[in-house]
Structure formats: structure tokens, C-alpha cells
Amino acid sequence: MKINGVEIEDTFAEAFNLYFARILITGITKRYAYEAAREATGYGTSLIGCTAEAGIEKYLSTNETFDGRHGYVIQIYTSKKNIEKELINRIGQCILTAPGTRVFNYLNSEEKVQAGYKLKYFGDGYEKEVEIFGRKCISIPIMFGEFIVEKEFGIKKGVAGGNFIIIARSQSSALLAGEVAVEAIKNVEGVITPFPSGLCASGSKVGSRYKFLKASTNEKYCPTLKDIIPDSKVKDANAAIEIVINGMDIESVKKAMKVGIIAATKVDGVIRISAGNYEGKLGNIKISLHELFE
Amino acid sequence: MKINGVEIEDTFAEAFNLYFARILITGITKRYAYEAAREATGYGTSLIGCTAEAGIEKYLSTNETFDGRHGYVIQIYTSKKNIEKELINRIGQCILTAPGTRVFNYLNSEEKVQAGYKLKYFGDGYEKEVEIFGRKCISIPIMFGEFIVEKEFGIKKGVAGGNFIIIARSQSSALLAGEVAVEAIKNVEGVITPFPSGLCASGSKVGSRYKFLKASTNEKYCPTLKDIIPDSKVKDANAAIEIVINGMDIESVKKAMKVGIIAATKVDGVIRISAGNYEGKLGNIKISLHELFE
Amino acid sequence: MKINGVEIEDTFAEAFNLYFARILITGITKRYAYEAAREATGYGTSLIGCTAEAGIEKYLSTNETFDGRHGYVIQIYTSKKNIEKELINRIGQCILTAPGTRVFNYLNSEEKVQAGYKLKYFGDGYEKEVEIFGRKCISIPIMFGEFIVEKEFGIKKGVAGGNFIIIARSQSSALLAGEVAVEAIKNVEGVITPFPSGLCASGSKVGSRYKFLKASTNEKYCPTLKDIIPDSKVKDANAAIEIVINGMDIESVKKAMKVGIIAATKVDGVIRISAGNYEGKLGNIKISLHELFE
């Protein structure tokens, strides 16, 4: 199959379920809301070495937020067991501490964690339960004024590890294709690309020759090894880059993969699109590249 | 004491020792180096709820880096016990994964951790030890090409928790004074301001009425409580903001506090400068505000 | 009248008609589209000393542009006599020269100028007329590839000089109120704020004691003169800032003034909202502040 003249391999992305929260951060100005969102989603690329996979999903204008201020919607993925603590830490350390922010739940779900409620103890007895913008919140007095956080946050089973791999003639083409793919994915509701700039330059395989290591370099996709790896997938290439996508459900991840692949294939020097899969060792969700375009 | 007409309280900042690493990230373009630095220092405001306190110290131009590319120097503070693992995780998850980055040690110190050396296993046997730009490095083949990381990283005892508090007539003045103070501090060698935008809007005290909580809101500095807290320090104010500074040594922290305070006092609506201290419960380093100006 | 506790003066903004074009610039990436839009609208604050009043109206995502790329909509205001030449120069110098851009008309109007058609001569005979994305365009071969520009651009009589003045207790409050007002105005369809950061720090009056000068400082609003100007309008203030708004019609300008004023009044330290008017010397459109809130 070819899209815009670029070969789409007949393969699939191997994804898996992970719990997530979806949070709205609002700020006095766009900039202060952004900085809080950025800090709260940092050091959050992959559960291999981070406590969560996190990213900014989208900006909401002053017409679109609950409180008429500028907002950023972020998503945080981790295990069900850890998600409440993760929210308490990321909100408490990175958003509560930013000047003028408020934090609201942005996910409808029966399942909830009490992250806001438990943050209230920071108020040391001066906190109050308030209803504001029609939402049940905690108000905590702080140096800058008052911090508002919703009591409960919805959590749900989402999809992690959606992905595709851009194989290119040059690093320049891989980089540009990666950038335009990530930019196109930003238009898709409900997804994040948790890696730096949305790009994973070091896509991995599950396992390693070293027993203690869960993940290691995916040598078949490494251009500098193409002459020594017999079944190298990049014999004709000089660079590859992986886009990893987490989303609220399979549909949003599929849509993101599709628009990202289309955008990438428009960049000159892109040779082929592949995807990362691990014989079921990583997850039980298979997303066929070809089926995206049916 | 007054600086630019603003009262400097006769008090001191209570700081403490913490181990740190100082790391140079270089990239193909300034933007890709920045995004890696940003991700690697995210979710890193305070050890109260983060695994490290981290921040970008400064930009290095193509004339100033080891490899003639654009660079950002970052600092990562945590306990001595945890620092090797913290570096492995933050480098491995946030910099190795970013396209085209290299990572070098940027701290001269006898004490070293083997963060680069241990990251090599990601190469799954294809990694190599190389000497490049006169430095002992590991080269790991990845999808985008080759990732270079220095074998050993210096670590040292640094200073965390340097701080001052800006007390202002309005939130507007507190915000602007905070911004110019943080910008001025960026000119000081060897320091970071780990909070979002460099500002801590929710400066805390040690302890709480709740036994399980190590830190809680510093009610004496909360403007919305000024009428009910008898010894409120902000009776005449409507906003306060704390600037927290970590640095390589006491001298750099002091210098940063001084230039930050001077910058803040030039902003109209700033009433007073104070500092956070906790009767020795937090740390054993006392930095007197008045002595900064002697 | 008070909004959010801030006095709205019973006065009006004096605006006037000016011709304008509305142009869509698309780019390979968001960044390259933005840089072209920025350059093309630079040096375009006021016809007093610039050849046009220009600004970026809004960003269009890849779902919203004619060609599925990232876009910025800009507006350029000048006299009817000069507008064709102004478009030829700003497009030819600032957008044609940027890598990978395309330029489309984004204004429905019977009246048109042949800006694209006249730019074609740059092609030196190698240019072609093409129909692309359903639009009549010129394709000009350039070093980077091919430059696409629509043949005709709609022009129309718009409104320039919509405005309001924020009067504040401190420069900090004036700045922050200005920033949030401009950010709120960005959500309004059809308008631009042509001054740097959207803010005019030196709002002027028509005329001057010097015969050769069309406009001069509006001394009644200058805080440093409040003690020597008997009818100073800022006796109780320390800073004022004017937001100037140009728009496609009176309705869009009114809407922008309203949302901007509401946003500004939420910032602490803002004392009063006024507006610039000049006894009919500047224009014949009067926009009453009070009527905005009826």
C-alpha cells in the first residue's frame, strides 16, 4: 500500500491498556497556564523509567474553559494502582506551585480518584470545600492567593503505545516528517505524544540480551547497524523516528496514527512507514497500518 | 534596610545541602536541545513530592559546547543515594529519546556516578566505548542514528532551598516582580530556579497539623488569611510569591538571591522582601538577607 | 457603570474607516507559517508612520486551511489607493521569500486587487496560472521549489482605531491587564491589535503644538504629568495603556472591545477604563463604552 507515494508496511502497532486522567489547568495568562502544564507533564515519556506517561493534549481558549481563563488539557497515564498518588504529586508539585492556576477534572467517568480531596491537607486546616463554576472544589489559601482544585478526578482505561515509525533517506527528512506528523496529531481530540517534541528517536524492542533490562534498542531499525544486521529493516535508509501515541480510546489513537502518517508521507525523503510490535510481549491491542486507510 | 525603596526584612533563608549533577545536552538545533532539556527537568520542583529538583541553568552557543552544537546546561538535585538512578532515568527517558542529542558531564568533581556507563546496556551489545571531543563516552545505536553519552558524571554537594519572598500590593506586581527576578537570576552562573516559571506561588512551612504531612501552606504569608492570622506577615499586602534557588555552592545561591531581590524591588507595587525559614527544621544553612547587601 | 468593580467611563472610542485585506498564509510547519506572518505584519502599527496597520488575526489548524497545512490569517489595513501596492510589497518581500509558504485570499468581497497577478512577473516568464484547491492561483518557480499565490485578493472598508484605555494603580497592573485583554481579544473573529504585543503604551491625541506634527502624546493620560495638567484623567493612577483594535466591521470591533474590557477589569490594580476620542478630528465612528454592555 502506498500513501502519497510512500510505502506503508503491512504491519501493526502493538499497544496496551493503561489507566489515565484528563485534567484542565487554567491560568491568569496563557503563558502561566502553559508553564504549569509543561512542568506537570515533564519527565513523563514512558513507564519504563518514568512514573507516568504524560503530555499536553490541547489548548482551550477563554471561551472554552469552565472559568473563562486560558486552559491546557493534559493527560497522565499510569497503572490503576498508582494513578491517585501520581495525580497528587504532579498537581501538588507542579500546578499548585504555579501562580494563579486552577485544576479541574476533564474526564467523564464513573471511576474516580480523590486527588483534589487529598491535596486539601496542604491547606493545614485553612482549606475549604467550595462549589465554583458548578464544580465541587477545594480552595486552599496560598501565598499568591487561593488555589482551586476539583475534589475528584475521573480515571479510565485508555490506550498506550500506539505508534508508527518513519523511515527516511536522511536525518533531515526524518526530523521534518516527525515534526509535521506531531503537529497534525495535535488536531486530533483525546491523544498525546509523550516523548520530547513528540518524537522518539530511540524506539525500543521488548527485552534484551541483558537479563535485567526490560527494553533495549531495536537494532533492526538502527541505520548505523544496517550492514551488520542481516534482517535490518532500514537497509535503504539513514534515519528512522518513532511517534508514540497514547489516547483515550482505540478510535482516537487510530485517528492520530492516520493523520500523522498522512502528514509524514508528504515530506520529501520519507521512504517507508512501519510500526513497532513485539510478538504480543508488550500488549494485546494490534492496530494494523493498512486498516487505518480502509 | 531598604533597596530601591523597598523594605528588606532582617531575616534569613534556610537552605540545606543536597547532591547534584550538572549536565550538558547538545542538539542539532537549539530547539531540539531545548525540548530535551525541558523534558529532562520536568516534574522536578521539590523533593517533597518529586524524585529530584531540576532545572535548566543556561544556554551554551555553538562556540561554547564541546561538540560545536547548541547546548543547554541542566542541574539535577537529589539525595546521594538516589542520584545515579535519577540520572539514568532522566537521561534515558528524556534525552536519549530525543532526536540528535548528546549528553556530557559538566561538573568537575572527584565523586562520580556511572550513569552513562549503565545506560549502555540499552545498546543490547551493539554499544561501543568511544573517545569523542576528548571525552570518554558510550555510543549507542538508535533509530535516529547514534546516541552519545559520557560514561561518568560528576556529583557534588550543592545547596538547595535558597529563597526569598516577594510581598506585593497586587497579584500583578507579584507576578511581574517574580518574572524580572527570575530573568535576572538567569544571568548568574551555577544556579537554577526549579519551580514552574521559576516561581513558587505556594511557599510552604515545615510540618502541618496533620501528622502525615511534611509540609503545608505557610499561613502567615497567605493574603486571604490576613484577617484571621494574628501574626500574619502580609497584613498590608494582597499577594506574595517565593523564588526558590538551588545552586552549586553558597556563593552562587547568594549571588542569585541578591540580583533577584534587586530586580524585584524595581517593580512598582512591591512592598517588602522576606525569606522562608523554619527554625532549623529544614536545613542548617542560613543566608541572611541583610548580609547579601553588605 | 462598573464591570467587575472597575469604573467604565461614560465616553466613546473614536474610530474610522480604512480599507483592508485578509490573507491566509500556509506553511510546511506551523513555525515557518508563523515567521512569514510575523515578518509580513511587522512595522505596521499605525498609518501615522507606517505604510499599513497590520497584524495576525488567528491560527488555522491543518483541518481548517485550503491546503491542509498550518495557516495564519493576517489583516492589512491602508488607504484604498495604496492597498494593492502594499499587498504586493508585503507578500513579495515577506512571504514569497519564506520557505514553503502559500498565500490565499481570505476575504469575500466584490472589490478586488490583482496583487497575486502582479507578483507573477517575479517568475520572469516561468510563472504559470494554475487552479489549485479550487482557487485561481499563480505558481512561481523559486529556489526552494514553487511559490503559490492567489491571483486576486478581496478588499473592503473596515474599521480602524477601535480602542479602550486601561488606567491602573501600577505599571505591573497595566501590563498584566493589557496582556489578558489582548489574549481575550484573540478569541474574537475578524480583528487585530496592531501594536507591539497588542499594546499601545503611548496613546496619542490628534495634532500638537508643533504645526508639522499630526499626532502627539495625550498628556491628560500621562501619569508623570498628573500634577501639572489640571484636567489630568489619571490623577489617581500610575500607568495607563491603550489597546487599539482594527476589525472587519463595527460589530467585530465592538465585540473585541467588550471582551478585552471584561478581561482587563478582572486584574487587580485596574482603576478605570476609558477610551480615546478626538472631537471628531480622527474619525466619524463613535463606539460608546457603556453601550457595549447594554
Next chain:
Amino acid sequence: MKINGVEIEDTFAEAFNLYFARILITGITKRYAYEAAREATGYGTSLIGCTAEAGIEKYLSTNETFDGRHGYVIQIYTSKKNIEKELINRIGQCILTAPGTRVFNYLNSEEKVQAGYKLKYFGDGYEKEVEIFGRKCISIPIMFGEFIVEKEFGIKKGVAGGNFIIIARSQSSALLAGEVAVEAIKNVEGVITPFPSGLCASGSKVGSRYKFLKASTNEKYCPTLKDIIPDSKVKDANAAIEIVINGMDIESVKKAMKVGIIAATKVDGVIRISAGNYEGKLGNIKISLHELFE
């Protein structure tokens, strides 16, 4: 000659003399100084259709400016006849109007224009001559407070039209090479790259088959024409991009060309470096590419 494996053509850039001013803009925050600098240098790529060629040269930290604030140094090039008026307009419309800015001369030269002195009339009699930071300035009361502008600005004969052309296998490589070249040039004292993002995608030749046109597309460098132009210079390429450099003297322009070329040649997919020259029709300064590397 080859640099980093990339052919450097044995040709030369044809440059010419143009008068310029070098101006320091300072601001309350880095952001406000930048926005003023950006507006003041906008719509300033080439004298073919702009009134000046202008750009930001560099940022100065709070340690480096006359007034201890954040600064940007800009350069403005135009004819000797027009330069005073150009400065009055760009400063008066784009910097005076920005909140909290000051403007200083940043060029030592015997020759001076009275741009600041003539801007004083905006003060309508309330302006004052003041000596501040050891410099002779005008203070003009404005809404935001007080605008400070130096009385006299040095002007000098500089060099315009320094250039080189990057010829690449793909648009991706041309773009990335252009970006890293421009970033490298930012480290060179005394130069600007006046085009959008520093890149000229539509490098031109002098003259045209149309009598009324001074400049037209340089068809020998247009990849889409390579099959119909017998002496095409890009037979083996798919994209080219020109970097145009203006500088204070030939040495700075040469240095910028050299570091820019070195940076560009490190990007994969770059085939060749050429330069624009026009048989002496444009200027009398010839800068040989090969001599840069002697």
C-alpha cells in the same frame, strides 16, 4: 574545495555598501523588549520592496545593557538619504509604542542622525533633555510612564547582500541546513539575516525580461525548472535556499558566511554551496567562497 564532504563552488557573493544604524532596545522584561525589537525590524527584508533591511542582531543580558535591563540589539540598513526618517518611523511607531522600552545608540561613529532629537516633538512640549546612564537622551511622557530615547544615533557604511546558497537533495535538508546555518550565524558579532527565519527561499537575479522589474527569480537555481534550463545549477538537487547576511563590515559578513557554511555542510542531504552574484550589476564587493577557508 570540500568542507565536511560538501562541494564549495569556486564562486563569490556579490555584496554592496548600504548605510546602517545599530540600536539597543531595552525592556522591563525580556519578552517586552523582544516584541518591540521584532515589530521594529519587521517588513524589512530587502530594499527591493521594503524601506529598509532590518533584523535582530543579538540579545544582551541584564549585565550587559546600559540600564541593567534586558536588551536586544537591532540593525537597520537603508540609503544614507533615508536613514534618519527610517529610524524616526521605526522607533516612533514600533518601540515608543511598546510598554516600558528605552532606545539607545549602539554604534560608535562620527556620522550621526538626530532621530531621537526629532522624536521629541511627540512630547508636545512636555519632553525633556536628560542625561541618563551617561548618555544624552530625550524623556517623553507617555501613558505608560516615560519613554527614553537617545538624542543621536551613529550611522555608518555597512555591507549588504553577503550571501551563500545551500543546494540540497530535499526540501527537508535545505530547511534544516538553513536553520542550523542561521543559528550558527547568530553567534557572530555585528551581523543580521534580514529574511523570514533568516532564510530566503526565492533568491533573485538582477533584472528581468520585464523592463519594469528590477529583480526576478533566479531560474538557474530553481529545481522545478532544472529540466528546461540548459545551464541549471541544480540538475542534481530538489531544493535550494539562500542565506542573506548584512553586517557592520566585510570582516563580520565573511565570518558569518564561513560559520554558516560550515554549519550547513554538516547536515545530511546538502550537496553543494554556491553564492549569488550578478556580474557586478548589484554591487562592487566580491566575497570569494574559497577565500573564506584559506
